[in-house]
Structure formats: C-alpha cells, structure tokens
Amino acid sequence: MATTSTSRVTIYDVAQRAGVSKSLVSLVLRGSPQVSPARREAVQQAIDELGYRPSRAAATLAGQRSNTIGVVIDDFANLWFVDLLAGLREGLAGTTFHVSVADAALNSHLAESPVHGYLSARVDGLVIAGEPRTADAAGVGVSTVVVGVRRQGVAGADLVFADEAAGSAAAVEHLAALGHQRIAFLAGDSGPALERERSYREAMAARGLTLHATPRGGTDEASGHAAAATLLADEPQVSAIIAANDLMALGAWQALREAGRSVPADVSLVGYDNSPIAATGIVDLTSVDARGAEVGRLAAQALIARIDDPTRPPTTTSVQPRLVLRGTTAPPPR
Amino acid sequence: MATTSTSRVTIYDVAQRAGVSKSLVSLVLRGSPQVSPARREAVQQAIDELGYRPSRAAATLAGQRSNTIGVVIDDFANLWFVDLLAGLREGLAGTTFHVSVADAALNSHLAESPVHGYLSARVDGLVIAGEPRTADAAGVGVSTVVVGVRRQGVAGADLVFADEAAGSAAAVEHLAALGHQRIAFLAGDSGPALERERSYREAMAARGLTLHATPRGGTDEASGHAAAATLLADEPQVSAIIAANDLMALGAWQALREAGRSVPADVSLVGYDNSPIAATGIVDLTSVDARGAEVGRLAAQALIARIDDPTRPPTTTSVQPRLVLRGTTAPPPR
DNA sequence: ATAGAATGGTCGAGTTTGAAC
C-alpha cells in the first residue's frame, strides 16, 4: 500500500501496471464513456494499488482549465457568506468544479489580491462576494459573477443580489402596520447598507413618514451601538429602529438597554441579514432575510451558464428578501 | 493594455519583450537577488505592459511544490475557525505561502475528501482543524499539523490544541469561588467536547463536588436546549451550568428562560469558545476562550518547521485557555 | 486505444562578462 516510493506515482506508473497507455488512464480519470469496462476496471485497480493521486497542476497546465471556481469574500467573520456558500454548493451540484474560498484578509501577507491569485490559478470562474477592487472594474478576463449590491462594477460580469429595496420596504411596512410612525434607520457605508438606507428613505417617504436616518458609519456592533446612542439622545421619541445589519442591531439593542428602554416593549428593533446570531432563541431578532442561499444558488447558475458561453450578455438577477418575524418587534407604547 | 490577445501571455512573451531569457524572467518573478536592477526593471515593465500573470499550475508542476498551505475545517458555520485563520495568517507572515481553506461540506458534491483534494493540489503543508478521517490516520504524505483535541490522530503530524483541562478547571473554579456547589455540564460528542467533559469531571472530583453531567448529544444550539431542559426537570437544584460550547450555552439559556429561571440570578451560565456571539453586548456570555488565534499562530509555526525539516519528530503543543468573565455568572441564590 | 506534441513554468549546469590580481 503506502510504499514509501522514492518518487511520486504518476499516470505512467498506473498505465504500466494496468498494461495500457497513459492516454487511456487519462480517459478513465475523467470518466470518458469511450473506455471498455474491462480496461476501466484494470486501470481503477492499478490506481488503488499504487495509491495514485492525479496532479492537479499538470492537469490544469495541460488542459488549459483548472476545473475550479474561486470565491472571494470580504471577511470570514461576516456570517452572511455561510449561507451564500451553502447555496453556491447546491447550485454546483452535478458539476465537477472544485470550490476555493479566499477572503481579502487571509492572504494579506502576500502583496497579491485574491482575484489575482485566482487568475494565476487559472480558475474557470470567479464569484466576487464583496466590493470589487477598482483595478478590476474593466474586467478580469474570466467568467465572473458579482454577488450583492456593490458600488463598483466589473465589466462583463453577471450580477446577483438581494432586492434590498423590497427588504427595507417590508421592514417599514411591518413596523408601520404595528402602528409605528417614528421609525429610524441605522446607516452604514457598505454597498448593501447604502442600498438598504436608500430604500428605507423611499418607503418612509411613500408613507409620508418623517425620516430618522443616522449618519453613515461603520457596519459593526460598535458602530450600531454608537449610532443608536446618539439617536436616542437626539430623538428619544423614536419607537422603532431598523439596522443596516444584524450586528449593528445588536449594538443598538445594547444602547437601548443602557438607556433603560426595553425591546420590544419600548422600542422595536429589526435587523438585516437573518444571520445565525439573530436566529438563536436567546437573541430572537426580527430580521430581513437576504436569502444568501438563494443568491448563492443563482450565482452558481449564472456562472455555469457564463462558463459555458462566455459571450452571452451579462445578466442581472435579484432575489426577493423575506422579513423573518421574531421577538423584537411589537406595537409602540401608547 | 488589455489587448485581447488570442492566447495567454506566457513567460516567453515577457522574456522576448524585455530582451532577456525566460530564466531571467523567472528569477525576477521569484525575487532573486541575482538580478541587476536594470534587467529587473525591464522585465517588470514588460510584465506590466503585457498584463502577464504567471501560471501557478506550471510553477507547481515544474517546481515540485505549490507554495500553498491547505486548511481543512469541519464547517464554515463553526465560528471558532475565524480566530484560528487569523492566527494562522499571522504565523505565516513573512512567508510566501498561499492559504487555501476548505470545509468538508463545501465540496461535498465531489466524492473526494478535502484532504485528498489538497494532496492532488500538491500542497506543501496541511492544517487539519477538524476530526481527521480514519483513512488518513496512517499519515497523508505531506507535512501536517492537527489542530484541536481529536479522537483520531494522524501519523507523523504535529499537534496543537488548547488545554481543555485547564479551561474546564477554570470554569469550575470560578463558579465554586462564587459559592456554587451543584455545577452541571452539558456534554457533547465532539473531540474537544469530550475533553472538556473529562476535565470537568476531574475538577469537580478534586473539589469533592457531585457530578451533574448530561448524556452526550450533539453540539449545536438545539442539543444544548434539549440537554438543559432535561437537566432542569431532573435536577432542578442545579445552580450553575457549564456548556461544551457557546452555542449549547445559548440553547441552555433559552431552556432556562422557558423554565422561568433567570440568568445569572437563579442559574449561572458558562460557555466555551468565546465565539463572537458570546462577546456581543446583548448576549454577554461568560465563556472559556480557547485562544483560537494563538493556536493558529503556533500551528503555523509548527507547520513551517516541519516543512523545513519533514524528518523532525512530531511535536505536541498546548495553549492555556482563558476564562472571560462576562455577565452570566453570579453567586447562587440563597 | 495510442503515440507524441504541447502546456508554462523551475532548476541545475554551463556560458559570458568585466574587473581584479
């Protein structure tokens, strides 16, 4: 079995052992139907006996394709991508593509950007689930789909994103239906956060309600806390808060607690992303589900189609978000 | 710039344009000091003008090394690995290794295991941060470090893990110092969970306290909820609960709330992992910090050393965990 | 079903160059 062979076992070794040519081994490896069952069996046996592992590098070099799809995300700490990856995988079922994930931080010790790394790796497709670099705006030379609403586009890429407008509208509608009038929005400066804010403004205007949007800041828990604290000091009459994401909502909750306001009795709270943290029973945060899994599934579809025909015109697909009602929203206090 | 060249630009094209041999281009690419500034400059200019991207596949094939480290984790949804990756990256600073992350689920549409995928990719090193497959116990033929306490070992691999015994002991000690006697443990069936349970038992025995460990179940929120619900029904006199991880602690908290017991006034609660979710102000869960970043840093060190000298005897390194005190522990009710 | 060219790099050995002895 695990013979400590001096050199690696190659396709030649397998071919020799099975008594066939190396080309035939290659065919078996890639599951070609043009191989007789007897030969296939013999080759497979030789592979097992020798413990042969095909070299992906050689296959990529010779085949001009890596059979790999690269996924670039902003940050592993951002929980949103967990769903996205799950959907991506689902959409890739039935294909033989490998999936490789990189975040900008992970390889920050190298000068190179993740996108360039994947380009060097000759990926067959690229999923950019974060803000694209300006340098990549002109196109990256490989089938690409950009996920999420981004400030920066990538030429020739397909687009898949959640319809943030519908999400904010649903949140506003839910709160308005409960009787809230003074509904605030905790704004952030990422692409999706901007879009969520924009549509919050629209939804409020459509109802003739007064806007209460905070200045744009970061999108983490501390930013949510700070923004909410300022908001509560300036406009204590606010009875509901929509945050640009769940983490900010948690920060806001903390600020509310510190201000002696209870959720949802005094103030209703709606997050955005429906992240795992919102779903825990102890947090139980009403949140807009951005449908990451569905976005991932559609992104996979778009990518497969583009790899199949790189000349097809870029498409734009949006997914309807869903408001997940939990325990942080209630009618305003009388 | 972006000339839509028919075929890819290769090292030959760059060499020709710069008026040097392809070997010299290769030397520039890898930052060799044996190149005159003038030539280096010329080559770099040619690279920029042509938009050349080296082929990693070719480099790996020719160089017999991929300059890549593969990281295998159980599941992206497990937040623990976020810290681990951060530490890994830190430990890899100054090297030119690329880092690639795969979880078992992500490529589940392929028959192949992540480890085998990385073997085919000819990674220079492997970090296994999950339960190794039995098939890999005999060794995988590449420098490997296993992270965390696992039931299954990998021959020849270095080991880096948090000292779970010290973690459980710290939790028990903290609770005992607050005056708790009836301290329960929510057990799970993963490698680390078993170890945490084992040392909980030891720490309790050392203090002459009666054990209250639940039967081992899953390690997710629902499992924590179920285990705690049963525990509260069977042994309502318990005044403190240590969970095998944070998610289980959240589930337990929910069960406590449903039973009308408040945290920490009626029952104290300690989680394990110090995950981001525990750190949020709204949850504020006392938790044992498994020091993922430190583990990652040490894993990187061990791996670098092993890649440097594959014959060195396997090492075992443990990291002292730290109990992070937050708002879910207090003296028992009188 | 197979031989042989092609893929795009790396690597070690060898060649050139120019200055120092």
Place this chain on the structure above:
DNA sequence: AGTTCAAACTCGACCATTCTA
C-alpha cells in the same frame, strides 16, 4: 597580456498531464 572569479545571465531537460491526429 593572461588568469581567476564572482555575478549575471542563458540553455535545455524536466514536471505530469491533456489533446490532436
């Protein structure tokens, strides 16, 4: 002027596959 030597550069075999014929 001839020899020596290191630094700078080039040559060509080789890596393990796929693809064409």
